[in-house]
Each structure stands twice: as C-alpha cells, then as structure tokens.
Amino acid sequence: MPSKPxxxxxxxxxxxxxxxxxxxxxxxxxxxxxxxxxxxxxxIRAFDLDVIGFQELYRTEDKLYLVDALKDLYPYALxxxxxxxxxxxxxxxxxxxSKLPILESSFSLFSRNVISEKAIADKxxxxxxIQFNGKRIAITNVHTTVGGxxxxxxxxxxxxxxxxxxxxxxxxxxxxxxxxxxxxxxxNAGPNVSAVNHQVMLEHxxxxxxxxxxxxEEDCVTxxxxxxxNYNGYFPSSPPQRIDNIFINKTGKQHYNILEADxxxxxxxxxxxxxxxxxxxDHYGYFCRMRVGE
Numbered sequence: 444m445p446s447k448p449x450x451x452x453x454x455x456x457x458x459x460x461x462x463x464x465x466x467x468x469x470x471x472x473x474x475x476x477x478x479x480x481x482x483x484x485x486x487i488r489a490f491d492l493d494v495i496g497f498q499e500l501y502r503t504e505d506k507l508y509l510v511d512a513l514k515d516l517y518p519y520a521l522x523x524x525x526x527x528x529x530x531x532x533x534x535x536x537x538x539x540x541s542k543l544p545i546l547e548s549s550f551s552l553f554s555r556n557v558i559s560e561k562a563i564a565d566k567x568x569x570x571x572x573i574q575f576n577g578k579r580i581a582i583t584n585v586h587t588t589v590g591g592x593x594x595x596x597x598x599x600x601x602x603x604x605x606x607x608x609x610x611x612x613x614x615x616x617x618x619x620x621x622x623x624x625x626x627x628x629x630x631n632a633g634p635n636v637s638a639v640n641h642q643v644m645l646e647h648x649x650x651x652x653x654x655x656x657x658x659x660e661e662d663c664v665t666x667x668x669x670x671x672x673n674y675n676g677y678f679p680s681s682p683p684q685r686i687d688n689i690f691i692n693k694t695g696k697q698h699y700n701i702l703e704a705d706x707x708x709x710x711x712x713x714x715x716x717x718x719x720x721x722x723x724x725d726h727y728g729y730f731c732r733m734r735v736g737e
Contacts, residue, residue: 455728484512496584501533523550533564547572555607581621585628624692649690
C-alpha cells in the first residue's frame with residue numbers, strides 16, 4: 444500500500460524592517476536588511492516546502508522581490524496591502540508562498556493591540572485555504588505583540604493582549620471549512636516564555652507540533668541572544684526561546700500524522716566586510732512535515 448503524501452509547512456520571521464526619509468535609512472532594528480533579503484530565495488530553495496508563511500516583510504517591494512524570485516517553485520502568493528497609502532505607517536508584514544492554489548483567503552486586523560504597534564503597522568491575521576491530497580487545509584499566519592515598547596514582552600499586560608490576538612486567530616481559523624487547521628508564525632511566546640500564551644493554544648484543542656514528537660525542548664530555539672544579529676538588539680537579557688511555532692488542531696488528527704518538526708535557517712550565511720558572519724534573520728525558521736490523507 445503506498446504511503447500518504449507528505450505535506451511540509453514552515454514559518455520564518457525574516458526581520459526585514461526599516462524606514463527611509465528622503466532616501467536615507469533611519470530605522471533598522473535588525474541590520475543588513477537589504478543583503479539578507481537577497482539571500483532568502485537561495486536558502487528557501489534548499490527545503491522541500493509546500494507552504495511558507497513569512498513575517499516582518501513590511502514593504503510591498505520586499506514581498507514582491509520574494510514572490511518574483513521564487514515564483515517558479517511557489518506560483519501562488521498571498522499578502523495584504525493597504526488600500527490607501529500614507530507617509531507614515533507600514534503594511535502588514537505577513538506573506539504566504541504556496542505550491543498549491545489558494546482556494547480562499549482573508550485578512551483581519553487585530554481587534555486588540557498595543558497602541559504603538561497599531562500606529563506603526565497593519566498587524567493582523569493573514570489566512571488561506573489550500574487543498575492537499577484531497578484534504579482542505581486552513582492556515583493562519585500570526586505575528587503577535589512583543590509589547591510595542593510600552594510593556595515588557597513577558598508582562599501580564601503584554602500576555603493578556605497576546606492572548607486576545609491568539610483567540611482571534613483561533614476563531615478566524617476555525618471559521619473556515621477545513622479538514623486540517625494550522626496556526627503558525629511568530630507568537631512571541633513559547634512553552635518556556637510567556638507560557639500562558641502557549642497554553643491558550645493547547646486549551647483550545649491545538650497541539651504543539653514540536654511537543655508532539657519530542658518530550659524535551661533540547662536545542663529547539665528560534666530566537667537566540669547569541670545570534671550575532673541580536674548582540675545589540677532590544678532584548679539582550681532574554682533567554683534562548685522557541686517563539687516561532689506551528690500549531691495544528693487536534694480534531695483533524697485523523698487526517699494527518701506529524702513526521703518531523705525542527706528549526707531551519709540558523710546557519711551564518713552572510714559575511715560582512717569586517718568578517719562578521721550572520722544568519723538570514725534575528726529569528727530562525729521552523730518547519731513541520733506531516734503525512735496527509737485518510
């Protein structure tokens with residue numbers, strides 16, 4: 444009897460965030476954005492992904508660069524763009540690339556967010572439905588609040604806002620007609636950091652794909668203070684953590700079997716003139732492989 448086809452999905456916060464005034468870059472929390480962006484297609488090609496959800500690609504031209512550079516592998520793309528352009532404020536930072544046709548899609552702004560993040564960018568939920576081996580798969584891409592400079596990222600206030608955002612993501616994803624439901628992205632929370640947010644996913648009948656396979660966290664870290672892009676960042680005292688995640692609904696478990704889940708894109712691939720080598724982003728990617736079918 445032939446084995447069921449394998450579906451592979453990934454999430455990656457690309458850390459491409461910067462602003463210009465009169466052609467001069469004035470804000471770039473994670474350095475070398477231009478150079479790192481140009482390398483992403485090369486390294487994405489090394490993985491046999493069916494769908495990848497990106498975060499922190501706030502400029503339309505940066506999204507379009509990846510869409511064009513990878514269109515031979517991923518002919519289907521989904522992102523949100525503001526109807527009206529303003530001199531301040533960014534688009535939503537999420538992008539889906541897919542090998543499979545997008546059957547349905549939606550975008551909704553977070554109903555609850557930190558004022559500073561709400562003013563800077565259109566943060567929210569990017570969702571789509573695809574079909575793989577006869578099964579409809581709904582996927583929502585999230586990038587929850589980090590506190591917006593107003594609250595510590597693990598403060599009760601930030602955790603409460605993040606919980607509201609995740610519950611909105613759960614309701615949005617569950618509203619689709621789908622056999623399998625996936626919520627992925629940068630949660631700014633994990634089993635060992637802002638664990639109350641991680642727990643809300645489990646309490647709403649979603650499973651953590653990494654914990655489904657492994658009993659311990661081991662070295663599954665997607666944000667690392669030792670990443671050279673984080674040396675002079677905003678969270679120097681934060682511990683290594685798994686905050687980029689993929690959750691899948693338990694009610695669809697008869698349709699899938701998780702085979703593998705792990706970190707990706709952690710290698711130092713960009714060499715600067717001073718000899719400093721850095722990875723593609725301040726975050727590492729995370730992927731999950733599963734068999735899908737009856």
